[in-house]
Amino acid sequence: MSVDEMLARLVGFDSVVGRPNAPIVEFVRDWLSAQGIVAHVLPGPEGDRSNLFASIGPVDRPGFVLSGHLDVVPAMEPGWQADPFVLREDAGRLIGRGACDMKGFVAAALFMVPELAAMNLPVPIHLALSYDEEAGCRGVPHLLAALPDLCAPPQGAIIGEPTDLVPVLAHKGKSAIRVTASGTAGHSSRSDLGENAIHALVPVLEAAVAQAAALTQGAQDTRFAPPWSSLQIGTLSGGQALNIIPDTAVAEIEARAIAGVDPMALLAPVRDAAEAAGARCDTISTYPALALAAYHPLAERLADLTGQRPLDAVSFGTEAGLFQAVGIPSIVCGPGDISRAHKPEEHLHRDELQAACALIRQLGESLAA
Structure with missing residues (x-):
């Protein structure tokens, strides 16, 4: 099986986030x-989806993790020119949902397994494949909890999200909550007999807007764009018709935090406002920021392997911060460009896929030397 064929097999599974992933x-x-x-x-606690972990080499020695997620975002956009779950080639572009984010890296890692196994590595290379990364990194914490029973503490983890194979040292953390306000429905002509759930949610929205503005004047880290932590109301829903008092209103609100800041703590004023309004507040997802020093041995190793000076930071989030949080130094480095992800005609160039294979081969050779 060629690496192109491996990618085609992986893209052929419509492993959309939040759905069973057994196939x-x-x-x-x-x-x-x-x-x-x-x-x-x-298996995760959901019961219908799983992480996967495998090792090439001795598991009792500290090694390196190649980390990727198997889930993809839905492919409902009208701009697709063909079935998004059938990989196709056009002038060197390998097109399909997840080709770039991030089944390309997974395909390269799997394709390289026979070569890595033949190296008789004295230091192991592990494969860590997760589920529901696209829902806020929900799957990988369960894999990380199991890791002490599966291998010696790793020296480092390479999270293969698309960075054009440029190592990335840092990204922001993120927490997201869902706030639900309840009321009493009725005819809008008799507002005295009902309770308007949207009105009840207004103080929560005001708290979110105020906190978003305050964060622009707070702590800053110029590695990031924007250099401050941020907060936004992402979705808002409620009501059935103009002349019906709404009995439910829901807002989803996220915070993105610079390194060293707890993203959930940024949501504290919003959570306080929700409690005061009698609204329910549920956590949707949360993961910490990543921050790896430029002089860390993992950063220096990836710089040597890729021939690229590590990039200080990116704006998007990954599972790397969760690996770091359990004591595994982590860096983000994978094939493709993040600008192609989550879009119609998502693709990875064939030479990018080959370059990912070469990077993994070089990692193995450096450990076998």
Whole structure:
């Protein structure tokens, strides 16, 4: 199987975030088994989706993790020129949902397994494949919790999100909440007999807007764009018709935090306002920021392997901060450009896929030397 064919197989699974993922996990497990590699399938608490972890080399020695997620965002955009879950090629572009974000990196890692196994690595390379990353990194915490029983503490993790194979040292953290206000429905002509849920939500929205403005004047880190932590109301819904008093109103609100700031703490004024309004507040997702020093051995190793000076930071988030939070130094480095992700005609160039294979080969060779 070529690396292109491996990518085609992975894209062929419509492993959309939030849905069962047994078919793609079973494919990966079976393929690794055929290479003599034991894969641990780690079901999440949802019961219908799993993470997967496998090791090439001795598990009792600190090694390196190649980390990727198997889920993709939905492919409902009208701009697709063909079935997004059938990989197709056009002038060197490998087009399909997830080709760039981030089944390309996963395909390269899986394709390189036979070569890595043949190196008889004295230091292991691990594969960590997660679910529901696109829903706020919900799957990987369960994999990380299982890691102490699966291998010695790793020296580092490479999260293969698309960065044009330029190592990235930092990204912001993120927390998201859903605030639900309840009221009593009725005819709008008798507002005295009902309770308007949208009105009840207004103080929460005002608190969010005020906190968003305050953060622009708060702590800053010029590695990021914008250099401050941010907060926004992302979705707002409620009401059935203009002449019906709304009995439910829902707002989803996110905070993105610079390194060293807890993103959930940024939402405290909003949560306080929700409590005062009698609204329910549920956490949707949360993950910490990533911050790796430029002089860290992992950063220096990736700089040597890629020939690229590490980039200080990116604006999007990854699972890297969660690896870092459990004591595993982490860096983001993968094929493709993030600007192609989550769009119609998402694609990875064939030479980018080959370059990812070369990077993984060089990692193996550096460990075997």
